[in-house]
Amino acid sequence: MQVRTVLILDGILTIVLGPLFFFFGRNILQFLGSPAGDDALVLMRLYGGMLVMNGIFFLGSANTTDNAVRKSFLYGSLVVDGISACVLAYAAYTGVFNGWGYGGAAVFATVWLLFLFALLRLDELKVFTIIASEDDILAAVNQARTKKMQVRVRGSAHSVDKAIFTDKFKTWLKAGNEMNLYMSDYDEIVAVDPKTRRVEVQAGCHLGADPFDPAQKAIWERSLLYKLDAMGWALPDLGGITHQTVAGFLMTGSSGGSVKYSIDDAIYAFRFIDGNGEIQTASRDRNIDLFNAVGVSMGLLGVISTVTFQCVPKYDIVGQEATTYDTGAAIDLFGKGDKARPSLQKFMTDTEYMRMMWWPQKGVRKAVVWQARRMTRSDYNKETNPPNGPGKNPFKPKPYLELGENTLLAEIGASLFYTLIGNLSKLGALGRFLNKHLSWILTKVLNLFVVNDADAKPPGPQKFWDHYYNSLPMDNQMRDNLMPTEFTELWIPIEKTEAVMNALLQHYEKNGLSATGTYACEIYAAKRSRFWLSPAYNQNVVRIDVFWFARNAGNPAKTFYPQFWKLLKPFGFRPHWGKFLPPADSDTGREYMRQQYPRWDDFVKLRRKHDPQNLFLTRYWRDYFA
């Protein structure tokens, strides 16, 4: 639960309870079995007044993003509610109050627990060095240089932990000779040029809202996309979610599913502090090699301070999601295609935005193909209203719904189901029994939820039209805490799509559940990038994104992903830097990767120049880039 929610809930509760205590103190005392003498009544009234004030402060502070203010209110209430609970329970125990005293104590104890929980969430920040200005970054890097400390930056922590944090990072303890920066107070737009449509934004700004921001500040209204939209501007493409920070997203080469548009094309410049404590600027026009190196660099060249984006005019999208058997899709997923049915490669090349979720399990074999394009004038009609329509006639979006109308219930159900089947090995005889029939159970359940369009009610694909920032990130609706997912994602030249799809299909058919797993495999594309370490460097790619439910027992890097690294090795893959990588010393590790990236050695040279003390080079990254 967000701190803001706790503050609002408690604000409402105390504003309602306060007047009751004040005006009906005698009745309440009688109800509690107390003799309700005058002294007790005065105390009740004082308490009621205090509750009202408490409520006003809470509601007033609910919208502040100043964590010191939030904390002082929470601590204050923790003390007051703790005392209230004890007094009520004691009064009931000694017979001054009847049994309802315990009931009251239970209410206060519950509220007390809520406060404690909210405070603990804010305390997650303790392990970070909070950044509020470029001077803070400089100070942190210089401190790291003089004290020989390791230093890393957290974005929204959607990558694997080792790709983000220092070697000894713990979520509850700050390691002495390490620094993990968090830019929760460094998220403003610092420059706008209306002529060129460029904005310079601080690196800690989130693309959209981040519901799991430990500082609990990353609301939609502070996000980059919100601010751009208010100026009539947009980014040309987005990933499947927009919780990431600007720098966190870019540093791993993240990208949406499009070979027509890419965020990389929208980056004009970077400003960063390197390991020598120097401010570096690089853009498409100046320090071009450095620009191409830093664009995807996992924080290994320095701490990104600002990014300048070249924006596009804002746009809406229109699209559909179709579910069919994989052999019956409107796209020829495994062949060369023809006029009536494009091959997957052609579909990816011609479609503005796309992604496919493949459920390859025997007895399921379904493809859920999501596609969209930018709306043009002829797409707007009475149902949609015009774009930027005036107040009484605004654009009427019909957003994409990933999980239907009742997302919470669907996700809780899916989460429980996956947690159960992912942990059968811990359930003894029952687990063994279920495991024996897992394939059958899975087929039944998946077919219940992944429904072919022909059997859907109403039949046919889901159609949607929406603001780009709302439906392009089609996975924003999935809650990370209910459906936590891990991935290995392999980017392969798009020309090899047909061969890759057939290799995967044969692998699934031959090896069954141990290859398909219980979850999906996402197939999408990315546009060629200029950044040396982008897995799409100089080539359009097809991306094979293998999902793993994070609450499954076992480590996918040992038990599940290696088969895909081996299978796809001949296709010359480049793995997504924010997801599971093949171990550096494996045959698809460092040397293999080095062969896939023509500018690998140039990057390593620049890394050594800009971080001679290896401040940013954790053990994890050293294995690849020392």
Ligand SMILES: Cc1cc2nc3c(=O)[nH]c(=O)nc-3n(C[C@H](O)[C@H](O)[C@H](O)COP(=O)(O)OP(=O)(O)OC[C@H]3O[C@@H](n4cnc5c(N)ncnc54)[C@H](O)[C@@H]3O)c2cc1C
């Ligand atoms: C549910 C989910 C959906 C996803 N969807 C997509 C998708 O559609 N497409 C895609 O390509 N990827 C996707 N990803 C991967 C995700 O986009 C990447 O892992 C991305 O890097 C996460 O960004 P972040 O803000 O969480 O940064 P983090 O994961 O916190 O950090 C990423 C890297 O950037 C570095 N870093 C962060 N800030 C700075 C800074 N200021 N200076 C220097 N270095 C910095 C970190 O140290 C780390 O190395 C998804 C991941 C999840 C969990």
